[in-house]
Amino acid sequence: MQMSRTIQATPVAPGIAIGRVMLLHSSSTGNVPVTRITAAQTGKEVKRFHDALQVTKEQIHNIREQLKLRLKAEEAEIFDAHLLLVDDRTMISEVEKNITVSLFGAEYAVHLAVEKFSAAFAAVQDEYLQERALDVRDVGARIIGNISENAAQLPEYDEPRIIAASTLTPSETVGLERERVLGFAVETGSTTSHTAILARSLQIPAVVGVPKELLDSLTIADQLIVDGFSGKVIVNPDSATLEAYHLKSREAQRIYNQLSADKNLLPVTRDGFIVELAANVDADDDYSAVRQAGAYGVGLFRTEFIFMDQTHLPGEDEQFEIYKKLLVSAGNDPVTIRTLDIGGDKLNRGIIRTEEQNPFLGLRGIRLCLRERQDIFRTQLRALMRAGVHGHLQIMIPMVSCYDEVLETKAIIEEIKSELAGADVPFADAIPLGVMIETPAAALIADVLAREADFFSIGTNDLIQYTIAADRSNERVNHLYRPGHPAVLRSIRETVNAAKHHNIPVTVCGQTAEDIVMTPLLVGLGVNELSMPSGAIPIVRRTLRQLYMNECVELVEQALQCCSSADVLELSRRMIRRCVPELADM
Numbered sequence: 001m002q003m004s005r006t007i008q009a010t011p012v013a014p015g016i017a018i019g020r021v022m023l024l025h026s027s028s029t030g031n032v033p034v035t036r037i038t039a040a041q042t043g044k045e046v047k048r049f050h051d052a053l054q055v056t057k058e059q060i061h062n063i064r065e066q067l068k069l070r071l072k073a074e075e076a077e078i079f080d081a082h083l084l085l086v087d088d089r090t091m092i093s094e095v096e097k098n099i100t101v102s103l104f105g106a107e108y109a110v111h112l113a114v115e116k117f118s119a120a121f122a123a124v125q126d127e128y129l130q131e132r133a134l135d136v137r138d139v140g141a142r143i144i145g146n147i148s149e150n151a152a153q154l155p156e157y158d159e160p161r162i163i164a165a166s167t168l169t170p171s172e173t174v175g176l177e178r179e180r181v182l183g184f185a186v187e188t189g190s191t192t193s194h195t196a197i198l199a200r201s202l203q204i205p206a207v208v209g210v211p212k213e214l215l216d217s218l219t220i221a222d223q224l225i226v227d228g229f230s231g232k233v234i235v236n237p238d239s240a241t242l243e244a245y246h247l248k249s250r251e252a253q254r255i256y257n258q259l260s261a262d263k264n265l266l267p268v269t270r271d272g273f274i275v276e277l278a279a280n281v282d283a284d285d286d287y288s289a290v291r292q293a294g295a296y297g298v299g300l301f302r303t304e305f306i307f308m309d310q311t312h313l314p315g316e317d318e319q320f321e322i323y324k325k326l327l328v329s330a331g332n333d334p335v336t337i338r339t340l341d342i343g344g345d346k347l348n349r350g351i352i353r354t355e356e357q358n359p360f361l362g363l364r365g366i367r368l369c370l371r372e373r374q375d376i377f378r379t380q381l382r383a384l385m386r387a388g389v390h391g392h393l394q395i396m397i398p399m400v401s402c403y404d405e406v407l408e409t410k411a412i413i414e415e416i417k418s419e420l421a422g423a424d425v426p427f428a429d430a431i432p433l434g435v436m437i438e439t440p441a442a443a444l445i446a447d448v449l450a451r452e453a454d455f456f457s458i459g460t461n462d463l464i465q466y467t468i469a470a471d472r473s474n475e476r477v478n479h480l481y482r483p484g485h486p487a488v489l490r491s492i493r494e495t496v497n498a499a500k501h502h503n504i505p506v507t508v509c510g511q512t513a514e515d516i517v518m519t520p521l522l523v524g525l526g527v528n529e530l531s532m533p534s535g536a537i538p539i540v541r542r543t544l545r546q547l548y549m550n551e552c553v554e555l556v557e558q559a560l561q562c563c564s565s566a567d568v569l570e571l572s573r574r575m576i577r578r579c580v581p582e583l584a585d586m
């Protein structure tokens with residue numbers, strides 16, 4: 001019998017997973033792992049390399065055309081040079097040799113060739129050629145990235161398994177086949193990293209912060225328990241532990257089913273204040289889960305996940321069909337669709353032109369849409385406005401940090417209206433436009449933004465990271481990343497006050513909306529709607545129905561006097577323990 005081991009990680013998606021391990025090596029980090037293959041696998045690896053070359057060529061071509069359109073001829077020429085590199089016979093043969101003769105996996109084979117050629121260029125006493133070394137590295141990184149994107153297929157096992165990985169990118173996560181995955185045990189990330197958000201949305205129990213030593217020691221024969229409630233990971237549990245966890249899993253399911261039965265009850269406090277509960281939808285999901293949870297429509301559709309396929313950009317008609325389908329299924333319920341928020345940890349190498357040193361502070365969300373990829377933005381807005389005739393659509397823009405971004409967006413919308421009207425294409429004329437409050441700048445000028453916005457949606461995942469300057473996906477600063485931080489509460493208070501003054505509603509659609517310890521605070525701050533993954537709605541509804549608005553308002557007053565997040569959360573936790581003791585330990 002193998003030794004049992006238990007480690008404490010960070011829970012990021014609730015639920016219990018019990019099963020064998022599937023080891024997933026991700027090479028989308030800067031370090032390319034050395035992968036060895038057998039002679040029988042060489043054909044497959046050469047094909048992965050050539051497929052990635054093809055995708056890389058299309059991406060570079062696409063970027064070059066964009067730049068040409070925007071009259072940046074010089075920059076476009078750089079990409080001509082990149083295209084030549086992708087076609088370079090010597091480089092291609094070198095990679096093929098590394099695969100077929102040296103028996104390295106495709107990623108590492110490219111890495112070796114890139115190192116060899118870039119070192120040769122760098123050694124020449126000629127500035128022009130030295131710079132080519134950088135180009136070789138750049139193209140190489142793109143090819144390696146594309147190979148690993150293609151590698152997201154899971155190894156074949158006859159039963160679903162728990163994925164153990166050092167990192168798991170959002171695009172890898174959306175690419176997984178749900179029915180083959182029981183849970184995630186991952187080294188990097190945090191509750192609000194996009195991989196964790198997707199895990200919750202797909203209802204896959206997950207933990208992050210699993211030590212590398214543990215991951216390295218795992219084999220595919222090991223059995224694992226991943227406790228997405230407490231964060232425990234147990235390797236090769238003994239039979240008593242296994243039995244206890246099967247019981248815990250059944251109990252969690254029982255409570256969840258009980259709460260789900262309340263789905264038709266109003267989301268109202270005991271003293272009669274309604275706080276709408278809406279659903280977050282992260283991919284091209286079916287509306288039935290939203291309806292099942294008794295949600296009041298969709299509060300956030302993260303459209304970037306339909307752009308995660310690196311090989312093609314969804315066109316206007318394709319997007320129109322996706323939005324229309326969602327709107328039609330939602331009937332009269334409101335559906336808030338967020339425009340593309342690529343950037344940060346949500347990357348698509350086909351869309352993002354250059355690697356940034358600080359992508360979370362870079363050309364993300366509305367910035368990218370207004371500056372470098374207006375073509376994608378306009379296509380998306382056209383599709384949305386056309387789809388708007390099929391339901392109750394609201395559009396919102398992410399990552400706003402200044403007033404002009406809202407004005408520019410509105411101007412583009414007006415231009416698209418004229419285009420559509422001129423071409424006799426039906427479209428919705430008066431779609432409410434919301435501004436996401438995700439940066440301290442937006443919270444501080446909420447009074448100005450409220451003049452132009454039809455509603456606010458507070459993205460607390462980002463608002464917290466930017467307010468506290470703590471990367472939301474870096475587990476090493478997780479101790480600082482705290483939703484109860486007084487600075488965050490003050491930002492929300494300012495946002496709500498500005499919205500009230502201008503008579504527009506405020507939603508919270510970040511992860512704090514699903515955290516019941518935050519519910520009394522958000523209710524007391526005067527938020528009108530909470531939007532979260534459908535799976536979290538039953539528990540938040542039960543919590544809300546046990547609270548009194550006047551007590552929540554008092555709680556907020558006390559919380560705003562607190563010096564630390566720990567004190568704030570303790571106050572709120574006390575209220576939760578008193579009002580909903582049955583949920584306090586979930």
Ligand code: PEP
Pocket residue numbers: 197300302341438458459460461462463509510511
């Ligand atoms: C947020 O930042 O809270 C949010 C809802 O957007 P995302 O998590 O997609 O960045």
Ligand code: MG
Pocket residue numbers: 398438459461462
């Ligand atoms: Mg955000």
